[in-house]
Amino acid sequence: MSVGSVEKNNKDNAEKAAYRKIKDAIRNKNILPGRKLSEAALGKALGMSRTPVRAALKQLEFQGYVRIVPHKGAYVIEPSVQEIDNTYVVRTAMEQLSVALLIENLTEQKVRELEQCIKSEQAAYQSNDYDEYDMINRKYHMKIAELSENFVLYRYIQDLLNKVDAYILLYDKNDPEVSPASIKDHKQILECIRARDVQAAQRCMAEHLQHAKARLILDIENQSPVKDFLSF
DSSP states (O other): OOOOHHHHHHHHHHHHHHHHHHHHHTTSSSSSSSOOHHHHHHHHHHHHHHHHHHHHHHHHHHTTSSSTTTTTTTEEOOOOHHHHHHHHHHHHHHHHHHHHHHHHOOOHHHHHHHHHHHHHHHHHHHHTTTHHHHHHHHHHHHHHHTTTTTTHHHHHHHHHHHHHHHHHHOOOOOOOOOOHHHHHHHHHHHHHHTTTTTTHHHHHHHHHHHHHHHHHHEEEEHOOOOSTOOOO
């Protein structure tokens, strides 16, 4: 491997490490919403130069977790309760439409694909792999949108879930007691889909998302830092 290749590899590894550590600090509530992210302070906390930190902040901005204000710096996003509520209103309408379209074009193969999502979700929960669980939880909703066979709707739901993922990273307390309730909701939604009952499926989806929003807002109201990552 050439010297240039080694340097590039080291740079990439440093950027990935900085990204992972900053994101984990936000997830673990060591950095709270609205916190200014000083490149110098982060570099000191992470034991690295400002260059990989700057690259990590740009990636976090692209993913919607951080906003960078010209001439002021980077900040963890701080969505209001109203913004979150508005997002869930739109998400509920979109996902209710996706289940209706799925039922119109339902096949046994589509039912099996949703069943597999739920099995994978249960396995991740039982193995205490909560990162995997969160990914599959999202996949279940995206699979319904995909199987609705409306690509435009799929993209809108994808964008909304990206927003919700940011809210969850910021505020969710990763309560292990919540997961079984979510799996139960997913099973109920699938049973309504299997029965081709559009109204019941839409009602179950709305209730499921209402529960998710209520838990998230409760976590916002009870948030507190575990230990401020940037305090020295």
